[in-house]
Amino acid sequence: MITEEKLKILTEGAKYDVSCSSSGSSRKNKGGMGNGYVAGCCHSFTPDGRCISLLKILMSNHCIYSCRYCPNRADPDIPRAVATPEEICELVIDFYKRNYIEGLFLSSAVYRSPDYTMELLLRTVKMLRTQYNFHGYIHLKGIPRADMGMVRQAALYVDRMSYNIELPSERSLKLLAPQKDKESLLSPMRALTQEKAEYAQERKSSLFLPAGQTTQMIVGASPESDGQILRLTQSLYRNMGLKRVYYSSYVPVVHDSVLPDKPVGQLREHRLYQADWLLRFYGFTADEIAPEGENLPMDLDPKCAWALRNPQFFPVEINRAPLEALLRVPGIGAKSAYKITEARRFAALGFEDLGRMRVVLKRARHFITCKGKYYGAKNESAVRGLLAAPAERAEQLSLFSDRETALAALTGDL
Amino acid sequence: MIYFFDGSKEAFLTAFLEAFPDADAYLTCTQKQLSIGQESVFVQSDEVRAAKAERRLLQLDKNSLSDLSLLLRSGQTGHEQIAYRYLKKIATEGRPVRKMLADDDVVAAVECMNRVRWEIHRLHGFIRFMESASGALYAPFSPDNDVCDLLVPHFRARLPQFPFVLHDVSRKKAAIYDGKNAFVAPLERAEVVLSADEQGWQALWKRYYASVNIPSRERLKQMRGYMPVRYWKFLPEKISPSDG
Numbered sequence: 046m047i048t049e050e051k052l053k054i055l056t057e058g059a060k061y062d063v064s065c066s067s068s069g070s071s072r073k074n075k076g077g078m079g080n081g082y083v084a085g086c087c088h089s090f091t092p093d094g095r096c097i098s099l100l101k102i103l104m105s106n107h108c109i110y111s112c113r114y115c116p117n118r119a120d121p122d123i124p125r126a127v128a129t130p131e132e133i134c135e136l137v138i139d140f141y142k143r144n145y146i147e148g149l150f151l152s153s154a155v156y157r158s159p160d161y162t163m164e165l166l167l168r169t170v171k172m173l174r175t176q177y178n179f180h181g182y183i184h185l186k187g188i189p190r191a192d193m194g195m196v197r198q199a200a201l202y203v204d205r206m207s208y209n210i211e212l213p214s215e216r217s218l219k220l221l222a223p224q225k226d227k228e229s230l231l232s233p234m235r236a237l238t239q240e241k242a243e244y245a246q247e248r249k250s251s252l253f254l255p256a257g258q259t260t261q262m263i264v265g266a267s268p269e270s271d272g273q274i275l276r277l278t279q280s281l282y283r284n285m286g287l288k289r290v291y292y293s294s295y296v297p298v299v300h301d302s303v304l305p306d307k308p309v310g311q312l313r314e315h316r317l318y319q320a321d322w323l324l325r326f327y328g329f330t331a332d333e334i335a336p337e338g339e340n341l342p343m344d345l346d347p348k349c350a351w352a353l354r355n356p357q358f359f360p361v362e363i364n365r366a367p368l369e370a371l372l373r374v375p376g377i378g379a380k381s382a383y384k385i386t387e388a389r390r391f392a393a394l395g396f397e398d399l400g401r402m403r404v405v406l407k408r409a410r411h412f413i414t415c416k417g418k419y420y421g422a423k424n425e426s427a428v429r430g431l432l433a434a435p436a437e438r439a440e441q442l443s444l445f446s447d448r449e450t451a452l453a454a455l456t457g458d459l
Numbered sequence: 460m461i462y463f464f465d466g467s468k469e470a471f472l473t474a475f476l477e478a479f480p481d482a483d484a485y486l487t488c489t490q491k492q493l494s495i496g497q498e499s500v501f502v503q504s505d506e507v508r509a510a511k512a513e514r515r516l517l518q519l520d521k522n523s524l525s526d527l528s529l530l531l532r533s534g535q536t537g538h539e540q541i542a543y544r545y546l547k548k549i550a551t552e553g554r555p556v557r558k559m560l561a562d563d564d565v566v567a568a569v570e571c572m573n574r575v576r577w578e579i580h581r582l583h584g585f586i587r588f589m590e591s592a593s594g595a596l597y598a599p600f601s602p603d604n605d606v607c608d609l610l611v612p613h614f615r616a617r618l619p620q621f622p623f624v625l626h627d628v629s630r631k632k633a634a635i636y637d638g639k640n641a642f643v644a645p646l647e648r649a650e651v652v653l654s655a656d657e658q659g660w661q662a663l664w665k666r667y668y669a670s671v672n673i674p675s676r677e678r679l680k681q682m683r684g685y686m687p688v689r690y691w692k693f694l695p696e697k698i699s700p701s702d703g
Contacts, residue, residue: 046659049666056670079617087685088584089696091672094681098584101671139660140667142596142618143588181617296675308675388560398561 047132054126058106058117059152061298062209062261063291067098067147067182069256070204077178079141079148081204081255086147099150099184100140104128104165108154112211112222114266116298117154127156130169134177141181148182148204149173155188163191163199170202182256187237189229196233197240205256205288208234210281213274217267220303231285234258238286257288264317265295265309272335275320279331282324292317316341323347326379327372344433349375352412353429359412360419364393375432376408396420408432461485461499464539468531470504472512475543477502479550486543489536516546520555529572534603541567575604582606583613585690588623589661590654596623597651600693607634611641624649661695668696 068085087096105127294314323329371382411421464470466488478484530542545568588596633646691697
């Protein structure tokens with residue numbers, strides 16, 4: 046059994062990684078313990094409001110690199126530890142058996158060398174699958190500059206892999222993570238995407254990273270605008286086929302002259318996630334959401350801001366508008382849009398019907414008509430006044446105040 | 460008129476037929492005090508009539524009975540009446556109605572079913588097994604809805620080698636998997652002798668829970684929203700907060 050002290054060190058080193066999602070894999074239990082749960086599953090929630098789905102832990106927090114923002118970087122004198130593959134495997138099995146976790150999220154600092162670390166990770170996941178007969182979810186962090194042969198092999202055992210892009214531009218990466226460069230992060234991602242496509246062609250995609258790849262970047266440690274970040278995100282979705290891009294608003298754990306002293310408000314992170322949802326589920330493009338050099342507005346959600354910039358599309362008639370048009374109405378999410386398209390097949394919907402169906406009308410009322418009748422404010426400036434959150438309230442908005450993110454968080458998709 | 464029944468599906472369907480012509484029918488299995496002047500009747504389950512109602516409902520909507528099963532498991536006050544109004548709507552419309560999402564009776568039923576489904580999903584995460592000396596797993600819990608047996612397939616698929624007991628302590632019943640078969644049995648109290656390592660693993664789990672938190676980003680309201688306090692008393696990580 047691993048010691049409490051070691052578990053603490055290796056968890057604290059891993060906890061700033063955002064992803065804890067356990068969704069997207071339907072791996073079967075082949076005569077051992079565990080299986081995949083496509084929708085994902087949250088097992089607990091910590092006082093910071095985040096879900097615990099996977100056991101998120103480092104193999105080691107000894108690092109030869111010195112990324113300026115990272116608590117595990119080489120120079121400081123902090124407690125260090127290395128786990129053995131057996132310790133990790135036992136921990137996973139005994140936690141999983143008690144239903145504490147949905148699986149493992151294994152990451153590591155670069156211990157001795159990229160290859161040495163990757164080999165340790167590979168040995169651990171292989172051992173877990175073959176000797177411990179574990180078929181639950183495994184998310185493995187890729188080690189930049191490690192031998193691709195080992196990375197490919199690991200991909201045969203795990204459900205998801207991720208390389209963290211770390212910062213939204215090459216310049217910032219050079220400044221803050223001098224031993225990593227864009228290619229050391231992007232080329233393995235590209236290689237894995239390509240190999241997954243080959244498996245898919247032979248209809249064997251369940252054998253190779255069934256839950257695909259994700260990545261994460263720190264927001265606010267460097268000067269990139271939201272517009273830039275969203276363009277990068279869009280290209281990662283389109284060209285790399287990533288399942289998720291995570292944003293982590295910068296938390297200063299390290300004091301350094303090149304880093305901001307203050308944490309970035311979580312509202313910025315929240316707006317980026319809202320915009321990310323618009324890209325993935327609502328048919329928006331980065332160009333529509335934010336101009337390249339600009340940040341997202343803080344007082345309005347990005348869909349609302351887009352709608353106010355594009356009054357020519359509104360109001361839409363709830364009884365006739367196609368699904369794509371409904372999805373663009375501020376305040377109407379995927380679920381509400383679906384409910385409207387189903388319910389209107391039985392009878393024309395009035396404003397009160399929408400309320401009864403639990404469609405949130407606070408924002409939507411200004412952008413729709415029901416049976417031709419408009420229920421919103423008279424002109425744009427009135428709408429803007431009604432919708433904008435006052436600055437101090439906006440700061441307090443919950444990170445997951447919109448329904449879709451909340452749902453995703455609950456199903457372990459965050 | 461108030462129609463009492465014993466909570467079983469057969470009795471519900473008998474009461475359903477009995478109440479059908481009555482415009483002011485109210486179906487319930489709670490023996491609450493009646494207000495003066497309210498007429499009531501206790502409907503005895505009638506297998507033949509219930510089977511007839513069942514056949515007819517299945518003709519009209521092949522999923523109507525699985526909906527009914529979920530609705531009868533609900534812990535919400537008035538769920539029997541919600542089920543009655545919903546099935547009555549299917550019978551009067553003569554077809555599936557679950558997509559009539561602007562209809563009050565349908566909205567009430569759909570929301571009631573979703574709450575049951577949602578709790579099942581939540582419990583897939585919030586169930587906590589402890590390991591007994593024999594290696595069997597035991598999980599006490601107290602769900603809002605009567606769902607212990609519906610959790611079995613999920614855990615059976617992941618832990619086929621481990622016998623387990625899902626103990627609904629408020630309803631005093633348990634869903635039991637003995638390593639081969641699963642069944643439901645009344646269970647008042649369980650005496651469990653824990654395995655030698657159980658406390659050790661619980662301590663590690665509490666340590667993990669404390670370490671993975673980011674104290675500078677405290678959001679207690681959010682935590683309680685996702686993991687309501689009523690579930691905490693069966694979660695080791697919330698029972699006695701670890702220091703670290």
